[in-house]
Amino acid sequence: MSLPRIAVDAMGGDEGVRVMVEGAALARRRHDKFQFLLVGDETRIKAALEDHPNMRGASEILHCDDVVGGDELPSRALRRAKTTSMGLAVNAVKEGRAGAAVSAGNTGALMAMSKLALRTMPGIDRPALAALLPTLEEHDVIMLDLGANTDADARNLVQFAVMGAAYSRIVNGFEKPRVRLLNIGTEEIKGTESLRDAAAQLQAATGLAMQFDGFVESDKINRGEVDVVVTDGFSGNIALKAIEGAARFVTDLLRTAFTSSLRSKIGFLVSRPATELLKHHLDPNNHNGAVFLGLNGVVVKSHGSATAKGVANAVEVAARLLEDDITNRIADDLAALGKEDGNVPEDEAAE
Template sequence: MSLPRIAVDAMGGDDGVRTVVSGAALARREHDRFNFLLVGDRARIERALEAHPNMRHASEILHCEDVVGMDEKPTQALRRAKTTSMGLAIHAVKEGKAGAAVSAGNTGALMAMSKLALRTMPGIDRPALAALMPTLGDNDVIMLDLGANTECDARNLVQFAIMGAAYSRIITGKEAPRVRLLNIGTEDTKGTEGVQAAAAQLRAATGLAMSFEGFVEADKINRGQTDVVVTDGFSGNIALKAIEGSARFVTDLLRSAFTSSLRSKIGFLVSRPATELLRHHLDPNNHNGAVFLGLNGVVVKSHGSATAKGVANAVNVAARLLEESLTERIAADLAELGEARLRVTGNGQSK
């Protein structure tokens, strides 16, 4: 059976249609069974496809000239959900004409349109924005929520943990990913009431396809000691921006240091293999593709500044989640959580 198409908002992003189409073409080399629905200005898309014969026969164009602005408020964008390239890409998922949507456009608008069109899965109160981040370990770490929900209660955090673990099993191949809650300390007594309650529920639940290992502090997120970091969107977005800012600071500092003198320039030539490895590890294009977990469909957010390589990574994420049936995995884990809660009561009655 053929796999569903991926709808790509060709108008999203800072570098234009050519970059988006080039990225989709790169991704199709790895996922050549997928077809694409390219949403945007037909003439510009057709010109971009001229350089990618492998995409021309595998792509359908849905003409649309209206684009969501990067600074446009979500409430404004929602009014044009049926006329913009972003909205039509999401609508294709809703109608079953595509299995996933990918956009590098306005994050708030993408979240609002996705929630309205696709709704949340049964058992999920709020969708969460999850992304991969590099670590010193063998696998990337998945972190959620990264800004979709600024305030979360214990129930939300438990649901995020389940969704993040399901995503991690696809990415890492681990049967029981290590899951931790972001906190101001690792002691059991630390944290807000909501974080404490979420930890208690995750500790009590048995049979879930995860290994809940308590709390993690922000400075340990990238150490490779956990596979999934769970937090509310307010704290998660701050932590993400701090990590990204620190990475840019380090690379800019190294660049400045290596160009400060002739001796430094010679030192750069000697250490170039190591600095190239660092640059590759910190390049956001190598980890591009944040996912809105918990919706009745797959929606992937690409960085607006992503290169063709970055867009390809975002499309690859969408393809892999479809191949590995992410939404079905989350549904199964939610059902297991319900059974676990019944077992905890000991009498077959829910609390």
Template sequence: MSLPRIAIDAMGGDEGVRVMVSGAALARRRHDRFKFLLVGDETRIKSALDSHPNMRGASEILHCDDVVAGDEKPTAALRRAKTTSMGLAINAVKTGDCGAAVSAGNTGALMAMSKLALRTMPGIDRPALAALMPSLGDNDVVMLDLGANTECDTRNLVQFAIMGAAYSRIVTGKEAPRVRLLNIGTEDIKGTDSVQEAARALRAATGLAMSFEGFVEADKINRGEVDVVVTDGFSGNIALKAIEGSARFVTDLLRNAFTSSLRSKIGFLVSRPATELLRHHLDPNNHNGGVFLGLNGVIVKSHGSANTQGVANAVAVAARLLEESLTERITADLAELGTEKLRDKGSATK
């Protein structure tokens, strides 16, 4: 079965065209159903394609030499949505020319352009950035919001839970993912009014395709005890950066320890299989591909520093969400749930 084309913002990210094209090519070697619209400088894209013959018949190039800078303000980027590689990739989803778009560019600009072009789904007030993180359990953890919304009310958190559960069902195969709200404690009295009200609304709701299990503290996110962690974008982004920083700290600490003496180097050779497994598990490229949930279309955000493997994983995420009809699942969940009742609960706390 062929899938809708995936638009690739070939100019985004730290290394731009080379990595974005090689990542798409790697994804296609694994799944030859993938087809692409490569948006960016035509000369540079054609040069990159010379190294990937498997992409020639599966790709079309949309020339564009205007790029959204990594430090550009979203408001400034919005004014150039019709001329930049990022904006044109998103517009291809809006027009139906492509089913999804992948970009490693400026996150704020990508969110602003996507929201303006695609709009939010009926029943969703704000889109949320969700990503997968490694855990000690049998599957990765879905966490949202990771920076799209710095302040969220009860209604937003409830909607994030619904969207996160739909995403988790696709990536884990679980019919009722375990969902928890990030909090400073697990007791019912802990947390802000919005967090406590969201918990009450989720406990009282019927027909949810999830198992709501209350609160989770930040040190338990990766323990394998939860499938979906829901929070506001401010706290979520801090938690994400802390987890990524801790992972880098552990790997750097091990590297320094194993090179400190001859005995340590011998110990490294003995334990190398285990350390390689740890490195692979903690490598963000193996979990790359954040998703803007709640939009009328699939937009996937790759790490700006992602390598070929990371971009290939982001492309695979986009393809899987198309294949599993993510937006349709969220729409069905909202309809079955009776969103208006939850909206009323959220409004009562304002």
């Protein structure tokens, strides 16, 4: 896989340089054509690189010792976009020094910097944060928006659906992904006016590369019955946190149950293959790498607590989106939607 290099914010995340460099090195062991621009404190990055000889000759360092704080307000971080490791990583994409940026830092700050530097694509009002979630089937489900926009009207939701379907075709290989809107019920009369209007527009759009299946309730998100779940950022973030909390609850409950007595410990040894499979399936590192869709460039958000394996997965997500040209895929689908409506989407990239 030969790709433009990936800018890595080496200072972001809970553990910073060590894990970010180790994750990039792991990704390169899997794909030896990967090239990196490592942004952060040069001394610390060079020290971390000593443990990863496979990164020699594949990495350039862009020195920067200013870091965006995890609880820093996006408006404040935005004023330091030209001096922080996060801002410089995103700006490298804008300037063409890198094809994509990966950061495990402050989500709000990363969105603000990305939107300012890269701007939204023509025909997209707002970018959306999309992520992969595990299901009972072999494939993951894509969900968006997960917090970039606290509210969304029908037009936004339709655009989110187009972007999510394009993403699903890349990561899951589905020709026509099953797309549904998150709602409080599956009946056509349920939900807000925006949801009902968006459903009507998607139902009427026969030329899109998706299969719109109406509404889905939150308890069905992980069943494997849908490929793309579309919602506003407020509801999406709540649903995501509830799913993550439920996964941790199940894991902790099993740990408590299996250590409560000698018999339970014996039972754990017998059932260990099954519990290890469950642990693997629920491990967020295996699904790490949320994407800001709708920008004129690729930016991937790694979870702040991600391990090196999680960071490697985020890097691979960025590479996959570059390889399959996610931006042009979305643009083509938006053009098809505009033709069906009899309208050509306006260029709103400068707004």
